[in-house]
Amino acid sequence: MKIARLAVLGVALLAGGIAAFLAGSSSPPPLPETATPVPVVRIDTEDVLIATGDLPLGKIIGDGDLAWQSWPTNAVVPTMIRRTEAANVMSEMKGAFVRIAFSQGDPIRREKLIRPGSKSGYLSAILPSGSRAVAISIDTQGGTTAGGFILPNDHVDVIKTGRDEDGKASDSFVTETILTNIRVLAIGQNIQEKNGEKVVVGSNATLEVDARQAELLVLAQRVGQLSLILRSMADVSSAGPAAPEAPDRGLSIVRFGVAQGGR
Secondary structure (H helix, E strand, O other): OHHHHHHHHHHHHHHHHHHHHHHHHOOOOOOOOOOOOOOOOOOOEEEEEEEOOOEOOOOEOOOOOEEEEEEEHHHOOOOEOEOOOOOOHHHHHOOOEEOOOEOOOOEOEHHHEEOOOOHHHHHHHHOOOOOEEEEEEOOOOOOOOHHHOOOOOOEEEEEEEEEOOOOOOOOOEEEEEEEEEEEEEEEOOEOOOOOOOOOOOOOEEEEEEOHHHHHHHHHHHHHOEEEEEEOOHHHHOOOOOOOOOOOOOOEEEEEOOEEEEEO
C-alpha cells in the first residue's frame, strides 16, 4: 500500500517537473506596443478687437461693446484691428457710430465705424453710392405714417394724394402710388430704433432714393400730400428695386368720400 502511494507521488512530481520545464522553455508573450505620441501643434495667435454683442446700424459704441479676443495669426487680415498695433483703440472708438451692423464675435473694422466728432456726416456716410437722402413733411400725429409705427430702416411705399384736376366736383381727389419699396433713413431726428423706448414721430421723414426718385418726390410734395405705407419685412427682399410707378397706374378717384374706381 505504501509502495502504491509512493508511485502516485512520484508520477505527480514527474508531471509537475515536466510542466515546469515546458513553461520555462516557452518564449514570453510579446509586450504590447506603445502608442506613438501625437505631436502638439502650437497655433500662433494675435489679439484682435471684436464685438461682444450685436451692434446694429446707428449704435453708439459704449463701455463693454468691444473686447480683445485671440485669433489665429494666419487668419488675421489687414482690416482687423490688432492689439499690438492699437492698444488704446477701445478708448478711441468709444462714442463712434456703427455704419454697418456687426454680429456678436465679429472682428471690428474701422471702415464700418464713424469716429467720434463726425456725427454731422453720419447720414451721408450710411448712404450707398449713387443714393440720395430726401426729407418729406409728414403728419406729426402719425396720420400719414401708419400711425407712427414706421421706424428707421423700415421700407415703405409713397402715395401722393391731390385734387383731381379733371373732375367736375371741387372736392374730388385722386391717389397715386409714386414709389415702392423705399428705405426710411430717419423719422424726425431719429436715425435708429431704440428697443424699449417710446417712438417719437417727427415732422419729417428722410427717405433713401436715387436722383430721379428725388425729383419725383420734390414735385409730388409740392402738388399734393404724401403718405408712407409700411411694407411687410417679408416683402422687402423680394420686392425688387424701388421705381416710380407709371402715371396711369395705381390711381383711384374719391368723390364725396366714395371711391369711384380706377383710371
